[in-house]
Amino acid sequence: MTGGDDFLTPAHLGGPPVDTDNCAREPIHIPGAVQPHGALLVLRADDERAVQVSANSEAFVGVAPDALLGQHLADLVGDQGAAALRAAFAQAGPSAMTLTFRNGRTYDVTARRDGELLLMELEPPDVRAGTPALYHAIRDALGALEHAPDLHALLDVAAQRVRALTGLDRVMIYRFAADDSGEVVAEARAPHLHAFLGHRFPESDIPRQARALYVQHLLRFTADAGGGQVPLVPALNPVTNAPLQMGALVLRATSPVHLQYLRNMGVIASMSVSIVQDGRLWGLIACHHGAAHVVPQATRDACEFLGRVLSLQITAKRDAAVNARRAALGAQHARLVTAVTGTLTPLDALTRADLNLPGFLDTAGAAVRMDGGTRTLGVTPSDEDLEHLVAWLRAQGTPSVCTDALARTYPPGALFMERASGVLGVSISGNWDEYLLWFRPEIPATITWGGDPHKAVQVSDDGTARLTPRASFSSYVEAVRGVAQPWQAGDLDAALDLRGALLEVQGARLAALQDLNARLERANRELEGRNAELRRFAFVTAHDLQEPLRILTNFLELFSARYTDQLDGGADKLIGFAMGEAGRLRELIRDLYAYTEISAGGDEAVRDLALGDTLNAALRGLQAKVEATHAEVTHEPLPVVRGNPARLEQVLHHLLDNALKFSGPVPPRVHVRAERDGDMVRVQVRDEGLGIAPEYHAKIFEVFQRLNRLEAYSGNGVGLAIARRIVERHGGTLQVASQVGAGATFTFTVPAGSGA
Template sequence: MMDSELLPPENLGGPRIDTTNCAREPIHIPGSIQPHGALLVLTAAELRIVQVSANVEHFLGHAPEQVLGRSLADLAAASEVEALARFLAGETLEKNAQYVFCLNFGERRVYDATAHRADALVIVELEEQDAAASSAGFYHSIKNALSELEGAEGVAALLSSAARQVRHLTGFDRVMIYRFAEDDSGEVVAEAQREDLHSFLGHRFPESDIPRQARALYVKNLLRLTADVDAPPSPLVPLLNPVTGAPLNLGGAVLRSTSPMHLQYLRNMEVASSLSVSIVQDGRLWGLISCHHTRAKIVPQAVRAACEFLGRVLALQISAKRAAETFRLRQELQQHNVRIVNAVTGTLTPLEELVRPELNLAAFVRAGGVALRFDGRSVLLGATPDQVRVDALVGWLKSRGELEYHSSSLSRVFPQAAEYARLASGVLGVSVSAGWDEYIVWFRPEVPLEITWGGNPNKPVQVTADGTAQLTPRASFAAYVETVRETALPWHPAEVEEVSALRATLVEAQGARLTLLRELNARLERTNRELERSNAELRRFAFVTAHDLQEPLRVLNNFLGLFSKRYVGRLDADADQLISFAMSEAGRLRSLIRDLYAYTEIGTGPADFSRTVSLEDTLSSVLSALQPRLEETRAVLVRDPLPQVRGNPGRLEQVLHHLLDNALKFSGPLPPRVHVSAEVLGSECRVSVRDQGIGIAPEYFGKIFEVFQRLNRLEDYPGNGIGLAICRKIVEQHGGQVWVESVLGQGSTFCFTVPVERAGGRDAPTV
């Protein structure tokens, strides 16, 4: 705050200070000091006294008018005045804010003195000496205090130790460690007090309790003492400094009188004396060592110096222990980060790696859940909003134009998040692509925060005797509990930084993955082209072979037939057996070539799969072709109503023919019982052919659909092992699947799916 924003002092015509304007109170120019000491204002060059406190006669035995204008050398011991002069000539007090020495004014008037600069002036403060504060026991206590602070494990233990040690050194009834929050409110985070006093530990105090200009002075001057809240201040004589013509700046003076507002505040807390020591880190007021006493208490200069020293040590120790805690957290984060990076490095499927339970991605930053999206696929792990809400959140993150974002109170900036605040009040997200198409977003659940205020933080109105409303310091410090909702535990800076580092690694890995994918795709395309060319040649070879072998095989069959008619029964038994064997093998070869021709024909030439097919008519056609077999085997066939489907009529007829032929063939010793049914499931129709035959062992469920795979001896069950391979090929051309469900010895059910016929349905495949 600039001086121009401050109000003029009340003793120079300024307004009365209350809680409406206390933030503008000029507390550094009160025009008076506390009466337990005296103040001399000297010119820096001549050490001539130009201003004093009104109580100077009590300390020096001379009235103010007898002291003003005289040289300090006229009143004090020459050696001490010369030492002060040498110090002023050789050093500036900006480097050493207070010069501590003794001043002997004769007649047993020896005082502890401190000197500091105020512009072109030197302010000397005099206080009674205290022999106990300079004893060996006192310095032993300081040494013990330092040892305990250094040995404390962690910040919490350090602060508790500091409160105990300062109370031991000073004898105050209560010592609190008061930490400022980001909003400049404060919380008591450690406390040592008399057993009969109520505790303020954990209590929060509003920003207005320590106004901005007071916090600024705490940074410049590390110690502040109020010895007696009821002691009348001693005014300066003259009120305005004759050298500057302005109120004297007492911001660096220990004896500076306390603001009337703060005095009333202390009285309301039933405090008669207070001492505050600043804890400053990197030029910022981290907190205070705040000491309270129920009776007036003058703290000797040596004790104050020890407390200020402990305050500086405490600030360093807080930094060191926080750094150690952060270091340990960073180690844990980096170790987890390495596991994540190792999991995704070189993989073409990062999502599958990131969701592995052993990786525990949510625990990386102590989150309750995590949402991921890679390669167009989304996964939610742990406690998260549903995918629709996650998509909305990611859309909002994308609109911000940032690739990283974190908040511990998401609903304050993204109101829709209030709907799922219980699951996700905190969010930490990173985009692994340019526009949040691929991302990782961690969520932390709501942690309802109960803030215990030291009294109602709202400014109370006090009504005076004449009925006038007047704003005054809070008179009650009874606990006032406020519950804050829709807030999660804050993200530690180390967590945010480590996630940012992970994002950079993932982006790099994604780039490498895309390069590898492009290379693999190019190789795959080349391989596919070669396979297509090779398969086409093989299909042509098999087709031509099967086609061209039929003519010589027909000649061979005709020759064997004529040979059999002419010579069977005319030669010996061995000759008849050889002729029968040749006829049988020629028939099997004819069947094999026919099946091979049928199999290769399926993969050659275009076929229309978009036609409407009546499965009822198709089944009837198949049964008509198999009628002799049905009669021969005395089969019982049950057929349910069958729907219309989309596909190729001829090829679907082949499928049903092969499945029914197998049901009749592998029926066992009893007459076959076959049931044909169908069920519409969404856009598909599942057709089932169930028999009560010999069944199939589970280990062969997949093998039977491969070409030339047989499970039985040819002598027991004739066939070439191509029929089911033909079925699979035809069904896959229709975009469906074929499979078997069976129990060995109890029958089998062969099922296949094909697209169902619907008005305005999608196009069927064309091969």
């Protein structure tokens, strides 16, 4: 189970022995020799003359290597054979045919062109089976592959049919894991052989450069592990002045390391066919035989063809499994997308308990980050571990991650592998700022290796680590940590589907928000213009109304003074009433102007100010009313607040005026206190007056709302509305708590100052 068919003994090229330092750089495609059951002829393309041949050429074409070099193609196969070969060399890939050479011998020939060289691989023809029998075997194999119900059955059928075609003792389907180790996932074998099914083989059995070569050239074959090898003559190709590139040749020699590996397994002949998926090596059809055995050229071609068909069928089965998984998750996918669509809080929507986001992929836990917030559901890493994991994912630069052994690629994952050894995640933003993650906990697991994987490297007496074929392939069971239940085919696709839907929803949401912001910006500009117009109107109106009132008041005073001796008591009363209403109208105009100015939202300077000083200023403006009502106004030590001094004085003025006005028949008693509440200061103005019924608590803050008879109490119903607007402009609130007959407590909040 190795890629050693392509190993090159470095000593053959004058290099050092194979060890762990140079193995990865080993030129396995230029062994400089062929297997002895066939021969190789290399001709120069421009004149069709032999420039390099295998040393066994005389046994095949009747001409020794030295004599064969320089001979023309037609001298070997005649004009008709040369014409057939020219047509073959013109093809893009290798072409197979049967040719009779001048010495009368017939061979199966594989012909191909490689740059300026023409290559011919010669093998004895297969005399055991005819074309019809092979055709029927291939047709039956294709039918069986097509009707396999699932991937497991497909691989079993492939192993059985390749064994039937080749007659080899053991045929295995070998699948590569994410760490490049491989597992035997299907097997057809002779009854006397022990099973390798379910056994794992380490990555070192098929080195990286061998896997790369297997993607380019799909078939390797060793006919006899004890048959030796035949060198090329000359060793360097005269056209290129370099070793011949032999990676594509089936006859290329097998490395001594791999030959020893085969013998240790009791294998003499071997063949492998690559299974390639999307340009990557998915696995191998690996074949073993206990005796020397030449698989004929036509049979090898049939096996390679079946390998290509198997690759297509694996893709089809994988796609079917993915589609089935998507269909199974479709209903929940739709529920998740529907929950997010149209909501202003998608994070809340996705993490609703009834949607069961962890259950979407049959996991123990999930995490969501959206709109600047993170939520976890079920069993997940800690918040700190989650942040570190996401930072690592961001550094990877990929939109998704899917692993059932996180700690192997992210070592810090070992700290929380009990909770999250398996991770599947998708970014729902450009760089993992927003994401969905699902977690699976560690589960106890064992791996059955085909021999101890730790004995692939031995240390020699001089301390050099040397690659040595493992001598034992007995089952070796190893316990593993940090592994979760594998993700199903289609899980990642389902998560990516959800990612795409969420990105689409978020895109629509972003477009809607951008449109809303644009409309709000236009509305704000219009509102600013209207506010400016309103302020101009209020100023002009106040000025124009004040002037007639002033003239009217002056005329009333003049009239009263000039004609006082001619007026009776009733006239004096009427003139006094007119004077009072004119004053009330003047006060109303002033308050309306103040309310309009505040509502229009002009910028006003704010600063730290002592609330006690502001209270004293308000009381000075009410001094006459305080004295007239014999009021008692007390206060506790008041803090520093931040606001506009004149505006906050207005607030206290209106609240105190309200308390003095509605005190009832007894002298008013008013108390002011304040306390810190976070970044705000809560101020209370409490009185013992008439009180307000709860159903009117909201109404009193509206413009022109009065709860008492006009003749009983002065006022115009604007003061409390002004006070609330001022408080709101400072980012606070103004509320009342009161019952009829129990007084009232007005509470407002303003920002705390630096000294509060």
